[in-house]
Amino acid sequence: MTLEDIAARLEIADVLHRYCRGVDRGDMALLKSVYHPDARDDHGSFKGSGHAFAEYLVPNMDAVPHVGQHHITNILIFLDGDVAAVESYFLAFHPQCDAQTGAPTHVHVGGRYLDRFERRDGAWKIARREVVIDFGNAPMVSAEWEAKALFAGGGRRERDPSHAMFGAVGGR
Numbered sequence: 001m002t003l004e005d006i007a008a009r010l011e012i013a014d015v016l017h018r019y020c021r022g023v024d025r026g027d028m029a030l031l032k033s034v035y036h037p038d039a040r041d042d043h044g045s046f047k048g049s050g051h052a053f054a055e056y057l058v059p060n061m062d063a064v065p066h067v068g069q070h071h072i073t074n075i076l077i078f079l080d081g082d083v084a085a086v087e088s089y090f091l092a093f094h095p096q097c098d099a100q101t102g103a104p105t106h107v108h109v110g111g112r113y114l115d116r117f118e119r120r121d122g123a124w125k126i127a128r129r130e131v132v133i134d135f136g137n138a139p140m141v142s143a144e145w146e147a148k149a150l151f152a153g154g155g156r157r158e159r160d161p162s163h164a165m166f167g168a169v170g171g172r
Helices: 004-027 027-034 048-061 146-150 161-168
Strands: 035-042 047-049 071-080 081-099 104-120 125-134
Touching: 004 027, 004 081, 004 104, 004 125, 027 048, 035 048, 035 104, 047 048, 125 146
Parallel strands: 035 125
Antiparallel strands: 035 047, 071 081, 081 104, 104 125
């Protein structure tokens, strides 16, 4: 493996992590930045451009009064010049509200992102994504953890403590 291969793998992993942060923190600009302008995304109920996916997803996630999380686990990367086939396992905890009571719930989903990455103008980004769902659980309502109030709470955009931290060092 060459240093260029290692650099490509690190950049691709960084793109995947920035995708998760963009979704979970509601950062539309960050979410759009992981896709090439002509990228396609097949996200089940959404099929269209990567940028249109960001414009669709962020307002929908903002409508729910609590946050979820996306976690990337196994990443398999096959490099071929300026193209890479990438399979990334993910675990997602999608926030929702119970239709009857309005109580916060989370849907637990496990799946994989099947991505075609391309390096254009020196930057690796997603050119095509297909989401594969391996399992998903019905929404689960649970009582809040008593000690949760002792910690800083997560939020979207500027309502999250990391917003100020990253802003202080020039990051997102």
